Amino acid sequence: MSQTSILAAVSAPVSTLEPEINDELRELEVVSRDLETHTLSANTRRAYAGAWRDFAAFCSVHDLEAMPAHPETVRWYVAWMSVQLDDLGGPRWSVATIRQRLAGIADAHLRSGALDPTAHRGVSGLVRGLAKLRAMRPKRKRPLLLDDVMRVITAMDHDVYPAGVSAARDSVAVWLGFAGALRRSEAAGLTLDDLELHQRDGVHIRVGATKADQDNSAPDVVVLPYGSMPSTCAVCTLHRWVALLVADGDQRTTMRLLLGYQIDEHVCGRDGGPGLVSSADLASPTPLLRATYRNRRLATIHGRGVTGDALHTMLRTRIAEAGMDPGTYGFHSLRAGHVTQARRNGASTEEIMRAGRWKKAETVDVYDREWNPAARNSVMRLGL
Structure with missing residues (x-):
């Protein structure tokens, strides 16, 4: 046999x-x-x-x-x-x-x-x-906190052509990961008609089926809020990028939009005025975060969307350009940073679970214990 x-x-x-x-x-x-x-x-x-x-x-x-x-x-x-x-x-x-x-x-x-x-x-x-x-602690990406996010975004060339085109898109991606607590696959999969301008909240994003909700049965609306300052307003960033998409590759219009960004002023309609884009500009099933090509003189926005891996690579590149070591960071650092920053600012576990669509409180606590160990810790009450 x-x-x-x-x-x-x-x-x-x-x-x-x-x-x-x-x-x-x-x-x-x-x-x-x-x-x-x-x-x-x-x-x-x-x-x-x-x-x-x-x-x-x-x-x-x-x-x-x-x-x-x-x-x-x-x-x-x-x-x-x-x-x-x-x-x-x-x-x-x-x-x-x-x-x-x-x-x-x-x-x-x-x-x-x-x-x-x-x-x-x-x-x-x-x-x-x-x-x-082989028991060992899993290697988790370090969180990017608000100061880190601002450092990364500030290091981009926003008001010049053609570099400003990629900067506009990448800024949106960063805010989607941090303020929206989106996974990279979720951010890459968004289309314009997944977004809804909301006068009070900012932007409502319908994420749809995800890695953790493949049958799309769980609540999936994410809020991208107005910022108190233009520099921290994710909605302004979204308006600027969509305005470039609406320009549809017109180089002269694109350059005018970049040069007139007014980054120190709100362009999202938060103060009651009109935003750069309207709900009609979002009525399209085309990708939100699109691939771009640029050289020293020209920038082109393609019709196809970026991939999650491309967003991961992009963020690491932007982190390096901001003078930070990208070795321990990745796109998930934005989602982890949302948890860590929100907890440091007093957010409850329930609030964080709702924002990030986590089903278990234990998942949130993993980030909390790893990167914010002094919070809710009796060692801080020993009177030392």
Whole structure:
């Protein structure tokens, strides 16, 4: 008996002849296949596909059965991943990545009608042991507080052409991450018609389906508030950027808008006057944060939106331009900064959860304990 047959957990499903079905049922089958593709997000599908390719390659090298796989085969695969090292001599894959790969293996088996070998106690126990062995504090991005945000935005060239075009867009992205507490994927996915100008609150943003709410069933309205000063007014920044979009690439109009920015004055209609843009300018399903191209003499705003990864890279670049070390920062630093700054200013956990759409108070407390340890701490009441 061969090694692969000994380690076969279950027999593969017996193939059956396709039953005779009519044209209507064939169309419904196409619809059902399409619906099935929406079960998982595109990123998850890509991750699972990569996990399966890697596992299948491992099995091929060692003459093992990949489908259906025996739990012992998966244990060997986990052990193999645990001893692989990167160029710096550290673990090549984190425990989280290993768990994600096991999820990909499980998904492939269940979709094929086979038993899930990763659910075996021998596999789950092995992963728990590896997690304990490697137990370490997760590396979280440092928060960007309000002073940091202002430093980053102030360092941009706002009133010159063509650099001011990118500065206008990047300022909006920064405020969306800090004041709106949006994830980078959420900010990148916004369209103009997701925004609603609100005379009292500033701007209402309907985020829609997100990483934490994929079926779009939770409340999703985010408020981008007026600022007490033009320099801290996220709504003014939004008006300036949308005004450039409305100019539709007209170089002369774009230059006029940049030179007449009046950054020391509100342009959002907060004081009762008209803003640079109106609700009619937001009645479009086109991306809010769009890709830009510029050289020394010309700037072009493309029709396609930016990606979340591009926003992450942009912010790190802007942080470096502001004279700060970008090594420990990322776009998530803005969301973390929202929590930390709000808590330092006396916001309650409930208020922060509502702003950031967190479902658990424990998630907010993680940021609080990490970056604001003196708050609500009895050590401050010892009378020392």
